[in-house]
Amino acid sequence: MHPDGRFMETSSGNYMTSSTTIQAIANAFERWAPIGLAESYDNPGLQVGHADRSVSKGLVALDMTPQVLDEAVSSGCHLVVTHHPLIFTPLKTITANSYVSNLALRLAESGIALYSAHTNLDSVRGGVSFALAAQLGLTNVDFLMHKDDALVKLVTFVPTASSESVRGALTDAGAGQIGQYSGCSFESRGTGHFTPATEAKPAVGSAGGPPEQVDEVRLETEVAKWNLATVISAMKDAHPYEEVPYDIYPVRQPYKNAGLGAIGTLEEPVGLEAFLTTVSQTLENSALRYTGDLDQMIRRVAVCGGSGSKFVGAAQAAGADAYITADISYHTFFNVLNTDGIPEIALIDPGHYESERITEVLMLDFLKTEFPDVEWLRTTTRTAPVKTFNAPG
């Protein structure tokens, strides 16, 4: 029995205990891939279930399907973790009458929770596209595009004696992360002036005046927009002043710690035909759609797991010889042709599922490392409804 008195029954009927709650798993995921990094249309997070329930066995899949749910039920899982959210748009009813609501109903009836990490997991260093890049053997991998309009500069004015504790609080709350560096900030010294009113409770000086002059530090640091409320709250808790003076400025610099897609280099350049063979075998799709010259040498490769066709221009601008992503439209293939009709970049579409299947491994590895006491399974089913038909002979 667990100290909090919760039991869980496994598929074999044995009772076992676990102290890992769904909330703890969600918190770990969201430290890694903050929800605030998700695209505006997205709906990641806990989709179905009680956050305070315990988990001793979980199942990881790219998509939620009836087969995945059957697998979760028969193997005694309490939680399914997927990349693609099941519920994108609000449900009017929870009935058996549609694919999505029927699955939501069955999950709830089975007492199985569903958690999804989608475009937030696409957007972090080491996320979906980095996993795809590693799977294809790319090295020196970085984001294809960093997130724009994702940063602000936070400036506060602190009595010199308190600057270290305020700076520490800002860093602990996640401010000042630039690429591989954390705790990035700048301070300059000066003099702060103020006159406390009679109702004030000043940290320096007395209520009702006289005017004060205080040695202060101007402390400035970059903060991701999604984290601003947390950082401001931490700053106010650590700051000695009753009225914490701070300014927020827009920053035009891209955010180096978040982005979409990835770009890297093959150890040895190969011809496009050999590269297509590698992609086909690695991603297990025998029918790749592509445009390109089969004799062209490929060294620099951009990738984006899932639907990344709108980033073709970014891949070209980054100097990629090839760009691998899914859901490339017919007309997008035309967009990379030069005036002679020759492709200026090799575009390769291995299929949406095939380009993201590695996400199951990515999430599984993360969960096994973070929660070794929970038994983690990977689905044995191919969750994609799309198949390729190879005619016999």
Ligand SMILES: [Zn+2]
């Ligand atoms: Zn996807």
